[in-house]
Amino acid sequence: MTTTPAAPSTKRGPYAKSKQRRESIVTAAHEVFAARGYRGGSLQDVADKVGMSQTSLLHYFPSKSDLLLAVLNWRDTVTGGGHPRDPEESLVDAVVRQARFNETVPGVIELYAVLCAESITDNHPGLDFFTERYERLRRSYFRAFSALADEGRLRPGVDPGQAAASLIALWDGIQTQWLMAPGDVDMAGCLRAYLELVVLPE
């Protein structure tokens, strides 16, 4: 966090290697936590996957919860967790496109679904992350629906705040069903259908 690039005291080679090492650990931890949850996955599982000892792993991440937070924040970095979008693209298209993309990375959906619910349990290190994530997402979609309402493109009677929470809820819930029965559920289709009910055509 206090990285000062001005100081050349640290040698480049080892530093770059260490960064790669951290990334490979986070990748392995991502797989382990997605497949077994935070409580169900062990540091040994992660260490085995990355090919090092469990204690060496703790050299990079001082505790298991630190590793979890690194995984969650890295996930958001990669997939663009806040769903920021091209201002040219419509909300409907942006959501459908993101949903289609998500189908190509089932591991990410699984990680999200498993850890989000697990974070509700006692003393879970991921709770703040998910709580803040939901707040951020609700605000973001609230703004999007409010903008559409200003253009008269929201169906009369629809509340932007309720629609924001509902869109996120629908998205989460349909992902869970899709994980359990991929063939029986059309994620992008359900999201598109919902948005086409709420948003009036231009």
Place this chain on the structure above:
Amino acid sequence: MTTTPAAPSTKRGPYAKSKQRRESIVTAAHEVFAARGYRGGSLQDVADKVGMSQTSLLHYFPSKSDLLLAVLNWRDTVTGGGHPRDPEESLVDAVVRQARFNETVPGVIELYAVLCAESITDNHPGLDFFTERYERLRRSYFRAFSALADEGRLRPGVDPGQAAASLIALWDGIQTQWLMAPGDVDMAGCLRAYLELVVLPE
């Protein structure tokens, strides 16, 4: 399962006591699994709560996974998991009423949300339960929406199968958000708003 009431070989007193004991264990396990998940909750936690030793607990339920299945099936018995409804009541009213009721039993919602997502992880004893539950719920709501469609009361363009999956998804997702921020989310309101978009007034 093979209870034959015709055979009076088992004495009534002890049998009734044993039944009560099993119920109190299931109740305690319900709380533990809701608060800490299946993997995170221990048989010792349950035994402490019910006031007996961990080994005595295993006299009633031969393994931890047996206890989990007992909790899941008991939960459905109590709350009417399949959401069967009075044929006089409209779908909208039935859903809203159930959602309102659920707000009064947050522990049940928590159990459901936590264990459902956890069941996606490797070798989880609850997977079949939740998979079958979703299939059953989708069929049930599919029939309900199809019946409305036959009366011409489904908004044109709405697919009954997609609406069924979407309603369940919305319900699950909004419960998760409600668990994390009860004050910020109106569960019954979101469900009512969705159904009033999909179902046309009589």
Place this chain on the structure above:
DNA sequence: GTCTATAGGGAGATAGAC
């Protein structure tokens, strides 16, 4: 039916050699 004792396996984290 209830208990104590214990088997038998992991867990996360620390100490310290190299």
Place this chain on the structure above:
DNA sequence: GTCTATCTCCCTATAGAC
């Protein structure tokens, strides 16, 4: 940075006395 060894703790399940 990486390792082995180890600490301490907790888990599910079984054995067997009462």
